[in-house]
Amino acid sequence: MFNKIAIFVSFFLCFAATGACAQGLRALARIDAAQSGIADISDHEMELTLKLSQAVPYRIFTLSDPDRIVFDFKEVDWAGFSAIKPLKSEKINELRFGVFQAGWSRMVMELNEPMVLDEVGLRIDPVKGDAVLKAKFKRASPREFAAQTGPRMEAGWDLPAEINVVAPKQRQLGDRPLIVVLDPGHGGIDSGARQGDKLEKDLVLIFAKELKETLILTGRYEAYLTRNDDDFISLPGRISRARMLGADLFISLHADALKSGWATGTTVYSLSDEASNEASAYLAARQDRDDLLAGVDLTRQSDAVATVLMEMARVETKSRSDLLADMVVSGVAQSIGRLRKRPHLYAGFSVLKAPDIPSILIELGFMSNKRDLNNLLTIGWRQKVIEGIVLALDTWSVEDAAQAQLLRQ
Ligand SMILES: [Zn+2]
Structure with missing residues (x-):
């Protein structure tokens, strides 16, 4: 080694x-x-x-x-x-x-x-x-x-190479358009949930594209997708793309299926160390297993060193993510009228683990539920949810910038 x-x-x-x-x-x-x-x-x-x-x-x-x-x-x-x-x-x-x-x-x-x-x-x-x-x-x-034995003797070795360093993302201060990276879940050989001929990977891609367009039209955001097509991307690969794009925030979009009796409606997740309830744990295991579907375990990130060193950024990022999740919950609740009883949950989704980029995962609805599936297939419903998310991002970015300014003083 x-x-x-x-x-x-x-x-x-x-x-x-x-x-x-x-x-x-x-x-x-x-x-x-x-x-x-x-x-x-x-x-x-x-x-x-x-x-x-x-x-x-x-x-x-x-x-x-x-x-x-x-x-x-x-x-x-x-x-x-x-x-x-x-x-x-x-x-x-x-x-x-x-x-x-x-x-x-x-x-x-x-x-x-x-x-x-x-x-x-x-x-x-x-x-x-x-x-x-x-x-x-x-x-x-x-x-x-x-x-x-022996140090590396090639030219320039005298200053140790700065390998494995990923500079943490600078917090936004409200003085430029925010870079939003949207992550449509699943893709390629991993279809996600399936209901009849409807596949989760397709529904979330449609939603992500619509949300992206709306965000760009406001003039207040730059928006990108982790995948624009039906491609398989590993979970760490999704975070890397977000980082490469300079993401100020990361939103993963899903519409999973759950056993009957479990929730319906839109749910927003932010990261917890331990999943906060049975459904979160179940979903976290599902999302995390997606990486294994390609037949290769892609979850082991090579630069463990950099990951460890980002530990400190995580503390601050967590509270920013939690605030974002709360605001998306109230934004969406305003636009579609009502949400389920506990709309903000905490789960250990790998895709939320970027230590320096506030990240949330939105379960738009559950394909296993008839009404949810119908909503997902209805452009009017999607537009309302999108309005709610944009409203939430507007509120969050102002509040988040204000907090960053306070921390600087
Ligand atoms: Zn999913």
Whole structure:
């Protein structure tokens, strides 16, 4: 997994909402020596724990003659750590610290025996904004060690490449048209729900196209679809498209079928960690399984690192999504008269998991219900719902921009 070199780049997300707003990367990350250290966790494993005042870019690699593990960190102040040398490992002969180049500091562990990186991860506290880096090393044969040794030597390696970084989307401030990405559910080999000859994937595509046109006509929005045709797109693929399009908000559109006795009518979902009721859990499992229908599990996103680092953005995005869901509920209720009893639900839909883009999923109705299906097939009903959604977006964008302005002060 880690051949030659492991580069992990993180970045700090400024979070006024949670009071964890530091001065970004300009400030040195401090090490909390009391909660940091290096220790043997078995006779063949050793672990480094670093408690940092903020997340920073870093990379880890090994060098031989003598065998060494090298850590490069951006903007880390080693003072606390080096002073007490919290070293409880038999595997380390010597620990050295120094500036590697402007803005980058280096820690070198000189080893008593060859060890290679086994696991590494940086966890950011979403509230306080501090971070814990854990890197586990395991004993290796001299040959294994030699095979993994050495930093990348190609030209320009001197500044660690900023891989795996997706810059979080800047919050809208009400000074430009909002970019709305509409996501018609299902598509291609995945038809979604079916009732007679009517397929969910077709109904939601029609609705999405109509909504898109209406949004563009207002002059207040740019609108795009994740799919314009009957194509299969994975759930992560839908989020990636939204991000590529620069989405300010993301709306997934569905019209699923549920067992009889379950709800009818329009329902708006925003993300929860755990699905809030049986129907949400059932639907979440259904949506998530869509990715498996192509025969390949596409849900594993490769840049897990970037995903972890977006954790902080999630907190703020969640409340923005919840507000959006509430406003869509009241907008649609105004335009079509009434909604079901609990029109805003929380579910663990993967497609809502973009950490930096407010996202909701609208179940326009349930194809399994005759009246809902009939509504979906009626342009007059669709236009009313669309009016309600546009009204909701108008209200939300003003409120959301006002909150963003407040957070900036
Ligand atoms: Zn669906």
